[in-house]
Amino acid sequence: MRRTVGILLRHELHLAWRQGSSSGMAVAFFVIAVVLFPLGVGPELNILSRVSAGVIWVAVLLSALLSLDRLFQADFEDGSLDQLGLIPLPLELIVAVKAAAHWIATCLPIIVASPVLAILMNMGGEGFGVMLFSLLIGTPALSFIGAIGAALTVAMRRGGVLVSILVLPLFIPTLIFGVSAIDAVLTQTVAGPNLLLLGAVTALAMALAPFAAASALRLAMG
């Protein structure tokens, strides 16, 4: 079973790599979205550094959303989702693997790009470490919760906007705890509880979301 999971994950990543654009597009969107903020609120470095953590996290949420609506759609349309059903793995596990692949292909490149944007947003130097850590433990929740939205809208031709409406409210806890952790370090208070809660949200999402997403997919496959 572990072998099958490994093969499936590699297959998914290979697909994402071959389609290529998705990772690059997510990073490009992330960079542009963050750059818009100084242009919108003005270039004062104090203000920018005060909102840096929030801006970066919000931009991460939006970038993670970008490719979510295609998470199952391509497979659903060309019928390979039905074929995935033939693999001797529970659909829940397949969903989890696909969400993990989304995280690796979309969120990981964003996280790698985030320090550059933290510099542009004039974030205090002590915030970088906790920012990377909070993104690492927080963003898996985005992929997994997002998988529910993607599964619910899989049969719709233009599900993208609907996915955002369904999923963004559910991203709020991750956003709050992620930003609070960074701000706590920047203002020299304790970040620990925020990071614990952030991790708890991710753990809960990873544990429960595959079940909801799988039942939504079964529904769409009839």
Added chain:
Amino acid sequence: MAAAFAVGIYMALITSPADFKQGESVRIMYIHVPSAWMALLTYTIIAVASGVSIIWRHPLADLAAKSAAPVGLAFTGLALITGSLWGKPMWGDWWVWDARLTSVLVLFFLYLGYIAIWQAIEDQNQASRAAAILALVGFVNVPIIKFSVEWWSTLHQPASVIRLDGPTIDGSMLVPLLVMVLAFKAYFITVLLWRMKAELVARKLQVLRLKKAQGA
């Protein structure tokens, strides 16, 4: 229902006393608090009905959940508007990012998503099950979101803000409040039944049209 509203409004606007701290503006509470409670209660009802629909596939549960959603959305919107109208004299601003108002705002978005998915899927059977899954996912998230928003607001809150729900409610205010809550509940049940009946008739109409199309 009308009687409950009449008594409730009479008590709320005329016989109930002004609050010693908030003055006459406390009268907004008698419609704000029931709206907010009903907003939460309706979402709970939708979640329970969705659970029933998933486990037992009872078609009436789907209808109940679908019919309750617009009413819940209305309650949520009213809680936001009256909260804002209450906040202006109390806080000096139309909108304050207070934990309660923010949670209700998020609840408003959850309702929107729920209604949107009903409208986005044409096949009613599929729509009902997708909406049920979404309602349950949302319901699991409500306490988490509420907790996170409270966490966030304690981090950002300047300490001296009057909270919308005074610390204690005097008996002379409790009675009109309860009467109003009762009136809101009666309203909810009445409109829910109307809408469920309409949904039933709509399905019947669909069957009839289908029959006619096949017969012709």
Added chain:
Amino acid sequence: MVEFFNMDGYGVFIWPSYVIVFVVLIGLGIQSRKWLANLEKAVQDLQPEGDAESEGPQIGEP
């Protein structure tokens, strides 16, 4: 009377909130009723023809 409507200056906030609440609630109620009535009428319009073959045209009203 003026004093009652003024409510210590809070009337500007109290009255609109009551009006909005009742406009929205009554509006939603009317919309629900109308929707139901329209559907029932549509069924009535279809029913006599549909039943005409089997039961006769008058059976529409309960």
